[in-house]
Amino acid sequence: MTKDRVTAFIDxxxxxxxxxxxxxxxxPAQVSWAGFWALRDQFVAYAISFFWIGTMWVGMHNSWHKVRTISKTTPWLAIVLLFFSSLFPYVTKIVADNFMNVGAQALYGVVVLAVTVANLFLYRSVxxxxxxxxxxxWDILVKVIALLLTPLYPPIMAIVTLLxxxxxxxxxxxxxxx
Structure with a gap:
C-alpha cells in the first residue's frame, strides 16, 4: 500500500x-443572543474538538511528506487512530451536554488520550x-495528568486539549x- 492511499483514507x-x-x-430554543448564549458549552466543546482534530490533520500533512514507504503495520495503526477519532462526535456531545460533569470530561479525556497514543504509534511507524x-x-504525559485531575476540576481535560x-x-x- 502506498502512503498516498493511507493519507487519503485518513483525510x-x-x-x-x-x-x-x-x-x-x-x-437554540429561541433564536436570539440569549438562546445562543445558553448553548455556549455546546459551541465550546465543538470548537475544541474540531480544532484539535484539525491540528492533528495539519500535523499529518506537514509531516507525512517526508515519508517514503510505509510498513504493513502502518495502515492498521491508522485504523486504530481513526477508530478512536470517530468517537469524537459522541464524546463531544456528552461533554457539551454535561460540561462540568467529571464522568463526561473523563470519557472525553480517555478518547483524547487514545487518539494521541494512536497518533504517536502511527508517527513512530513512519x-x-x-x-x-x-x-x-510529552503531550501524552500532560494529558494523563489532566485526566487524573479531572475529579478535582472537570473542565481541565477540555482546557488541556485546547492548550x-x-x-x-x-x-x-x-x-x-x-
Missing part, C-alpha cells in the same frame, strides 16, 4: 468526523524517533515538528 475519515461534529450542535514523536510523548491544540499550531507554524 476522508477525519473530514467525516469533523462534519458529524457540527451536525451534533443543537439549535518517522521513527523524530521530534514530533518526542513531543507527542495542546494551540501548542501544535504553534509547532506547525514554527515548522519544527516535520
Amino acid at each position: 476522508a475519515v477525519l473530514a467525516i468526523v469533523m462534519t458529524i461534529l457540527v451536525l451534533e450542535l443543537k439549535a 518517522l521513527g524517533k523524530a521530534r514530533r514523536t518526542q513531543l507527542l510523548s 495542546a491544540g494551540v501548542f501544535w499550531v504553534w509547532e506547525s507554524l514554527r515548522g519544527a515538528t516535520a
Whole structure:
C-alpha cells in the first residue's frame, strides 16, 4: 500500500468526523443572543474538538511528506487512530451536554488520550524517533495528568486539549515538528 492511499483514507475519515461534529450542535430554543448564549458549552466543546482534530490533520500533512514507504503495520495503526477519532462526535456531545460533569470530561479525556497514543504509534511507524514523536510523548504525559485531575476540576481535560491544540499550531507554524 502506498502512503498516498493511507493519507487519503485518513483525510476522508477525519473530514467525516469533523462534519458529524457540527451536525451534533443543537439549535437554540429561541433564536436570539440569549438562546445562543445558553448553548455556549455546546459551541465550546465543538470548537475544541474540531480544532484539535484539525491540528492533528495539519500535523499529518506537514509531516507525512517526508515519508517514503510505509510498513504493513502502518495502515492498521491508522485504523486504530481513526477508530478512536470517530468517537469524537459522541464524546463531544456528552461533554457539551454535561460540561462540568467529571464522568463526561473523563470519557472525553480517555478518547483524547487514545487518539494521541494512536497518533504517536502511527508517527513512530513512519518517522521513527523524530521530534514530533518526542513531543507527542510529552503531550501524552500532560494529558494523563489532566485526566487524573479531572475529579478535582472537570473542565481541565477540555482546557488541556485546547492548550495542546494551540501548542501544535504553534509547532506547525514554527515548522519544527516535520
